[in-house]
Amino acid sequence: MTQEELLEQIYKKDGKAFTALYDMYSKSLYGVIFNLLKDKEESEDVLQEVFVKIWKNIDSYNDSKGRFFTWILNIARNSAIDKLRSKGHKNSSKNLSSDNFVHILDHNTSVVNKIDAIGIKEFISKLKPKCIRLIDLLFFKGYTQQEASEELEIPLGTVKTQNRNCINDLRSYLQV
Amino acid sequence: MDIEEYIASGTLELYVFGLLTEDENREVKKIADEHQTVQAEILSIEKAVINLSHVVSPHLSSANYEKIRQQLIVKHSGESGVIQMQPKRGMAPYLGWAAAVVLMFGLALQYYKYNEANEQVRSVTAERSKFEQLTASLQQKNAKNETALNVLRDKASNVVPLAGQAVAPQAYATVYVNKDKNEIYVDISGLPKAPEGKVYQVWALKLDPLTPTSIGILSDATNTSGVFKVDNNNGAQAFGITLEPAGGSKSPTLDQLYTLGKV
Numbered sequence: 196m197t198q199e200e201l202l203e204q205i206y207k208k209d210g211k212a213f214t215a216l217y218d219m220y221s222k223s224l225y226g227v228i229f230n231l232l233k234d235k236e237e238s239e240d241v242l243q244e245v246f247v248k249i250w251k252n253i254d255s256y257n258d259s260k261g262r263f264f265t266w267i268l269n270i271a272r273n274s275a276i277d278k279l280r281s282k283g284h285k286n287s288s289k290n291l292s293s294d295n296f297v298h299i300l301d302h303n304t305s306v307v308n309k310i311d312a313i314g315i316k317e318f319i320s321k322l323k324p325k326c327i328r329l330i331d332l333l334f335f336k337g338y339t340q341q342e343a344s345e346e347l348e349i350p351l352g353t354v355k356t357q358n359r360n361c362i363n364d365l366r367s368y369l370q371v
Numbered sequence: 372m373d374i375e376e377y378i379a380s381g382t383l384e385l386y387v388f389g390l391l392t393e394d395e396n397r398e399v400k401k402i403a404d405e406h407q408t409v410q411a412e413i414l415s416i417e418k419a420v421i422n423l424s425h426v427v428s429p430h431l432s433s434a435n436y437e438k439i440r441q442q443l444i445v446k447h448s449g450e451s452g453v454i455q456m457q458p459k460r461g462m463a464p465y466l467g468w469a470a471a472v473v474l475m476f477g478l479a480l481q482y483y484k485y486n487e488a489n490e491q492v493r494s495v496t497a498e499r500s501k502f503e504q505l506t507a508s509l510q511q512k513n514a515k516n517e518t519a520l521n522v523l524r525d526k527a528s529n530v531v532p533l534a535g536q537a538v539a540p541q542a543y544a545t546v547y548v549n550k551d552k553n554e555i556y557v558d559i560s561g562l563p564k565a566p567e568g569k570v571y572q573v574w575a576l577k578l579d580p581l582t583p584t585s586i587g588i589l590s591d592a593t594n595t596s597g598v599f600k601v602d603n604n605n606g607a608q609a610f611g612i613t614l615e616p617a618g619g620s621k622s623p624t625l626d627q628l629y630t631l632g633k634v
Contacts, residue, residue: 213443217436223421226428239435246439261396264417265389272389296427318426334388334420359381362416371418 198263205253213250220264221246224271230296230335231275241278245271272337295331321368326361333358377402378412387416512596519556519598527551531610533632538614539563544630546573546610553603557610559589560597562629565614572615573599574623575607583611588619609633 196215204212224245229238249267256266297319319327328347332338333354344351385391386399403410522528528547535542543561557573565571570590574583587601613620614627 213440214436217439220421221435222428222431223424225431226424226426229429230424230427235429238429239431242431242435243439243442247442250443259397259400260393261389261391261400262387262413262417264421265387269389296424330420330423333385333390335424337389339390340385355381355385356379357381358384359379362384362419365423366415366419369419369422371415371422 202263216249217246220267223264224267226296227268227271227335228275230331231272231279237278238275241274242271245274248274269337272335276337295327296335297327297331318368322364323361325357326364329354329358329361330365372402374406374408378409383409383413384416387413387420515594516596516598519596519600522547522549522552522554522556523558523598525549525551529634531632531634533610533612533630536628536631538627539629542629544612544632546632548607548634553605555586555601555603556598557587557589557601557612558598559612562597562612565589568617569614570617570619571612571629572619572623573601574611574613575604576609576611577606578608583623585619585621588615590617607634 196219198219201212201215201219204215221242225238225242228241228245229235232238232241245267248270256263260266322330325347329343332343332346333340338346340351340354343349344354349357382391382395382399386396391399399409399413403413528549531546531548533544533546539562542563545558545561547556547558549555555575559571562571570588572585573587573589575586576583584604584607586604586607587599589599589601591599609632611623611631612629613623613625614629615624
């Protein structure tokens with residue numbers, strides 16, 4: 196199902212739309228949330244919160260705000276960052292950038308995912324370390340170009356194009 | 372605008388990542404609507420990052436789906452604007468509908484029975500109030516008759532028979548004058564039924580000179596005994612009954628004099 200077909204179902208108030216929405220995006224959003232929180236239980240709580248938010252506010256989405264995926268990605272990132280900043284979080288907010296999505300692979304414990312992880316690791320290893328850091332900051336953590344340029348000590352003007360090149364690499368590996 | 376250059380700028384990546392301002396978003400959307408290559412590029416970028424985040428995600432237990440569904444059902448199903456949830460699988464919804472249908476039938480049956488019972492109560496109540504009215508009127512009538520009978524039986528009552536006159540030679544009537552109680556009754560059961568629009572009027576007469584005084588208009592349709600109470604009149608020397616238009620007359624219509632009798 197494409198995003199457009201999903202949205203059509205949602206606008207038609209089709210009761211099955213929620214299941215489709217969850218099937219399509221839950222893993223991606225969980226990946227983003229976990230990359231920020233580094234705690235499975237907390238991430239599951241936030242993921243639940245995120246889907247409730249999406250469903251509650253779905254009528255306020257329209258495509259002039261951007262892609263639907265981008266809209267729910269923002270909700271997921273913001274909810275995870277809120278959690279991170281909330282009092283008593285297990286990880287200090289200082290560690291926000293110290294880790295990246297590649298390390299998520301080491302946290303995987305299920306047998307099924309371990310087998311998957313071998314293939315994924317191989318594929319990730321093809322990405323340049325610079326790209327992993329850049330995609331991690333911009334996509335997974337929602338850094339601005341300014342913040343990313345400071346964090347990675349690269350010129351602000353090159354952030355956009357460097358990121359473009361990294362995503363191009365990713366696309367060629369994924370063949371999309 | 373050079374589309375190749377625009378795509379190469381990296382703006383579309385930031386668009387998908389959600390890092391542009393609202394105005395920039397609208398601008399990208401506008402260009403994508405006009406250029407199929409831009410739209411295709413956006414979809415590819417999106418697919419790439421969805422795949423990336425999907426594969427690096429830890430295992431997500433299916434219990435999460437059920438938890439979220441429950442939360443949405445419990446907390447939000449009643450709110451407006453929120454889409455109603457449907458369970459993923461199972462017979463439960465059908466059982467629910469079946470139960471609802473059974474309940475509906477049950478309710479309809481109960482409602483029907485309730486209406487039926489109500490209807491019965493209503494008709495019984497109406498019947499009863501009819502009987503009550505009938506009883507009351509019978510009691511009233513009985514009391515009147517009782518009183519009339521008492522007057523007729525009273526030794527103090529002076530009985531004045533009134534004989535039929537030219538208009539109705541067969542007619543007769545009786546006046547009972549009770550001096551103790553100062554009451555006068557008249558029994559007109561011997562008179563023909565007054566025609567429509569006419570009433571019998573009773574007159575007390577003084578003879579010298581002849582002075583008629585109306586002591587009653589006998590128009591009570593509910594009176595079936597023929598015995599009427601009329602006004603008292605001391606010193607009446609004779610009584611007469613005439614047929615008068617409805618409502619009675621000021622002076623007797625003498626050619627319609629039905630009965631007459633001296634005290």
